Amino acid sequence: MEIDLEKHPFDLAFHPSEQLVVAGLITGDLHLYRYSEDASAKRLLEVKAHVESCRAVRFTSDGKAILSGSPDCSILSTDVETGSVIARLEDAHEAAINRLVNLTEITVATGDDNGCIKVWDTRQRSCCNSFTAHEEYISDMTFASDSMKLLATSGDGTLSVCNLRSNKVQTQSEFSEDELLSVVIMKNGRKVICGTQTGALLLYSWGFFKDCSDRFVDLSPNSVDVLLKLDEDRIITGSENGLISLVGILPNKIIRPLAEHSEYPVEGLAFSHDRKYLGSISHDQTLKLWDLDELLEGSGNVRTTQTTAEDSDSDEMDVDMEDSPSHGTGRKNAETGDPSTTTNNFFADL
Numbered sequence: 001m002e003i004d005l006e007k008h009p010f011d012l013a014f015h016p017s018e019q020l021v022v023a024g025l026i027t028g029d030l031h032l033y034r035y036s037e038d039a040s041a042k043r044l045l046e047v048k049a050h051v052e053s054c055r056a057v058r059f060t061s062d063g064k065a066i067l068s069g070s071p072d073c074s075i076l077s078t079d080v081e082t083g084s085v086i087a088r089l090e091d092a093h094e095a096a097i098n099r100l101v102n103l104t105e106i107t108v109a110t111g112d113d114n115g116c117i118k119v120w121d122t123r124q125r126s127c128c129n130s131f132t133a134h135e136e137y138i139s140d141m142t143f144a145s146d147s148m149k150l151l152a153t154s155g156d157g158t159l160s161v162c163n164l165r166s167n168k169v170q171t172q173s174e175f176s177e178d179e180l181l182s183v184v185i186m187k188n189g190r191k192v193i194c195g196t197q198t199g200a201l202l203l204y205s206w207g208f209f210k211d212c213s214d215r216f217v218d219l220s221p222n223s224v225d226v227l228l229k230l231d232e233d234r235i236i237t238g239s240e241n242g243l244i245s246l247v248g249i250l251p252n253k254i255i256r257p258l259a260e261h262s263e264y265p266v267e268g269l270a271f272s273h274d275r276k277y278l279g280s281i282s283h284d285q286t287l288k289l290w291d292l293d294e295l296l297e298g299s300g301n302v303r304t305t306q307t308t309a310e311d312s313d314s315d316e317m318d319v320d321m322e323d324s325p326s327h328g329t330g331r332k333n334a335e336t337g338d339p340s341t342t343t344n345n346f347f348a349d350l
Contacts (some may be wrong), residue, residue: 001041002287003035005281007027007029008025009287010268011281012268014272015063016061020034024057028048030047030066030068041289053070053071054068054069055070055071056100067102071097093110095116097112099141107128135154149163152183153180153181157176181194181226182227186233186249193235198221199219199240200217201224214252223239223240225238226266226268228278235247259290267282
């Protein structure tokens with residue numbers, strides 16, 4: 001199934017319980033669609049959310065609102081039913097917001113083009129901490145809920161681990177020769193996988209983040225812009241050449257290409273709430289919904305519910321976790337052609 005978005009998309013997200021998908025566009029618009037197996041997708045909303053591009057979108061856990069972030073430095077909460085503004089936080093960052101992820105029921109995190117990460121307390125409706133571990137844009141973030149650690153990758157070639165309990169940058173990797181573009185936690189929290197600009201996958205062992213423990217280079221020379229965890233042993237990759245591939249981790253191997261979105265880079269990947277569909281977006285201005293069972297047929301497919309990776313918070317595992325100072329106060333700017341548990345009432349009544 002293909003949806004013509006008419007403009008270049010930057011991010012997509014699926015509703016947590018209904019057949020709805022939203023895309024954030026270069027124009028600053030949000031497009032919300034209802035999809036079904038037997039009919040063409042229907043656009044429900046077209047909202048001018050930001051004056052600049054909409055780089056990051058997520059639904060709240062109750063599905064009543066869409067959260068979005070933009071280079072205009074604002075964070076917006078939009079009502080799913082009406083498209084009206086629930087709340088807008090202006091000047092949330094000093095630089096363009098590039099990523100937005102949900103943390104706990106009362107916190108969300110945003111990352112910007114200057115390498116700053118901010119954690120927002122939605123009860124206090126304010127920034128409760130900020131981290132400046134990076135020198136370049138925040139390309140991706142993922143959250144290990146059991147240990148309250150936020151992992152981030154950056155265009156400066158490093159991976160950081162921010163401890164939300166101690167409010168410190170707990171550790172940071174050595175500089176890689178590559179820009180790090182994407183990150184997932186796998187193997188029940190024992191491994192962290194990062195995609196890079198040269199196409200290598202860097203594997204880090206939990207607690208040993210200074211240097212990667214393994215490199216998988218079979219996807220080179222095309223950059224791995226997006227990583228999506230299928231299960232503890234397999235990931236789906238989106239690459240610069242438009243290919244979507246299924247990759248095994250430990251043992252490391254390309255199981256097989258799954259699809260080709262287009263000849264342009266894959267900008268985003270996401271699963272529908274029931275994991276029936278894989279959504280992909282690219283520079284060809286289309287959102288494609290792939291039947292996941294059909295894609296995985298013959299690949300040992302088990303369409304299981306995605307589980308949160310369990311990581312260890314023990315002293316034995318945190319061997320290289322040296323505290324670094326946190327300071328209060330992107331993805332490369334695609335607008336110029338250079339090379340995602342949620343909160344139910346995000347910034348309500350700000």
